[in-house]
Amino acid sequence: AGGPIIAEDQARKREMRLLKNREAARECRRKKKEYIKCLENRVAVLENQNKALIEELKSLKELYCQQKTD
Amino acid sequence: AGGPIIAEDQARKREMRLLKNREAARECRRKKKEYIKCLENRVAVLENQNKALIEELKSLKELYCQQKTD
Amino acid sequence: MANPRKFSEKIALHTQKQAEETAAFEQIMREVSDATSKVPKQHLLINQSLGSYRGGSLPNVNHIGSNSVDLKVGNYG
Amino acid sequence: MANPRKFSEKIALHTQKQAEETAAFEQIMREVSDATSKVPKQHLLINQSLGSYRGGSLPNVNHIGSNSVDLKVGNYG
DNA sequence: GCCGGCTGACGTCAGCCTGT
DNA sequence: ACAGGCTGACGTCAGCCGGC
Numbered sequence: 001a002g003g004p005i006i007a008e009d010q011a012r013k014r015e016m017r018l019l020k021n022r023e024a025a026r027e028c029r030r031k032k033k034e035y036i037k038c039l040e041n042r043v044a045v046l047e048n049q050n051k052a053l054i055e056e057l058k059s060l061k062e063l064y065c066q067q068k069t070d
Numbered sequence: 071a072g073g074p075i076i077a078e079d080q081a082r083k084r085e086m087r088l089l090k091n092r093e094a095a096r097e098c099r100r101k102k103k104e105y106i107k108c109l110e111n112r113v114a115v116l117e118n119q120n121k122a123l124i125e126e127l128k129s130l131k132e133l134y135c136q137q138k139t140d
Numbered sequence: 141m142a143n144p145r146k147f148s149e150k151i152a153l154h155t156q157k158q159a160e161e162t163a164a165f166e167q168i169m170r171e172v173s174d175a176t177s178k179v180p181k182q183h184l185l186i187n188q189s190l191g192s193y194r195g196g197s198l199p200n201v202n203h204i205g206s207n208s209v210d211l212k213v214g215n216y217g
Numbered sequence: 218m219a220n221p222r223k224f225s226e227k228i229a230l231h232t233q234k235q236a237e238e239t240a241a242f243e244q245i246m247r248e249v250s251d252a253t254s255k256v257p258k259q260h261l262l263i264n265q266s267l268g269s270y271r272g273g274s275l276p277n278v279n280h281i282g283s284n285s286v287d288l289k290v291g292n293y294g
Numbered sequence: 295g296c297c298g299g300c301t302g303a304c305g306t307c308a309g310c311c312t313g314t
Numbered sequence: 315a316c317a318g319g320c321t322g323a324c325g326t327c328a329g330c331c332g333g334c
Contacts, residue, residue, distance in 0.1 A: 020318085022305060028321060029303070031224035038228050039109040042235055043154075044288055046116035049242050050161060052290045053123040054168050056249055060127065061175050063253060064134050068178075090298085092325060098301060099323070101147035108151050112158055113231075114211055119165050120238060122213045124245050126172055131252050133176060145331080146300065222311080223320065 169216040246293040 144150055221227055 017318095018306075021307090021320095024320065025305070026303090028224070031228075032321090033302095035224045035228055036106065036109070038231050039106070039113060041288070042231055043109060043112055043116065045235060045239070046113065046120060047157075047161070048288065048290050049238070050116060050119055050123065050165070052246070053120065053127060053242070054164060056246065057123060057127055057130065057168055057172060060130050060134060060249060060253065061172050064130060064137070065175055067134070067137060087298095088326075091300095091327090094300065095325070096323090098147070101151075102301090103322095105147045105151055108154050111211070112154055115158060115162070117234075117238070118211065118213050119161070120242070122169070123165070124241060126169065127245055127249060130172060130176065131249050135252055 166214070166216075169214075173216040243291070243293075246291075250293040 144153070221230070
């Protein structure tokens with residue numbers, strides 16, 4: 001009868017799904033890793049900008065206070 | 071003979087390792103998730119501080135320029 | 141050493157840096173606020189109403205269950 | 218909408234915000250630099266040697282293979 | 295040395311959301 | 315409704331590194 005034939009089709013369908021999901025999982029892990037690197041790099045950039053802004057604020061404050069005493 | 075007994079010990083050793091590694095994997099995934107949340111929260115905090123510092127720098131610059139014209 | 145393997149140490153390093161940077165941030169904000177509160181010369185004008193408005197909406201990383209701490213900045217007026 | 222599921226969209230949002238913030242950062246730095254370069258009154262003193270030193274070491278996230286861009290800040294003197 | 299704790303990477307299952 | 319793409323979470327294997 002046609003039973004085993006249908007079973008073979010379902011088996012191939014399942015293997016296809018597993019293969020697709022396998023590759024998708026690899027790409028997903030890669031993207032997640034890249035996202036973490038993006039976050040760490042963004043933290044580093046914001047850190048440097050914060051330090052530079054604070055230093056600039058200190059300098060400008062000193063200039064402002066010095067000029068205020070004139 | 072003592073063959074099967076040794077095999078049973080090795081099997082229990084293996085199951086013990088698998089169990090330990092299972093729980094370790096759960097805790098590791100939890101810590102990784104917490105680390106990502108930490109990074110995202112840190113980015114948000116640095117973002118707000120950056121904006122506040124830029125606004126403060128703008129205000130102080132205007133005050134400095136205004137007083138410079140006296 | 142600067143980039144540990146364990147996630148616990150990474151979190152510890154980030155929280156420590158965040159605490160230090162927040163302290164330096166609040167300190168410089170207070171210093172600038174104190175310096176600008178003392179009126180320049182003897183003008184005595186109250187021109188600080190607009191121009192120093194800090195009311196940005198917070199980024200809101202996850203909105204629920206994000207364990208966010210110190211997200212909003214204080215008003216150093 | 219603000220917190221997409223796909224990692225690609227998250228990365229895109231972060232890179233976009235980083236570009237905007239970097240532009241605003243460089244702009245305000247140039248403005249302050251231009252405002253301070255014009256000597257206050259007619260004093261004409263060169264007192265800008267010390268006090269505006271920017272030479273911090275960079276955080277250095279991974280030191281290898283981190284694809285770090287725009288990590289160092291420029292010298293707006 | 296070797297052994298155990300943590301983590302990187304894999305494949306699989308279950309679930310959400312979008313487009314058809 | 316239903317199939318398909320992405321991702322969250324699981325268990326397993328392999329590998330690194332610190333402590334015994």
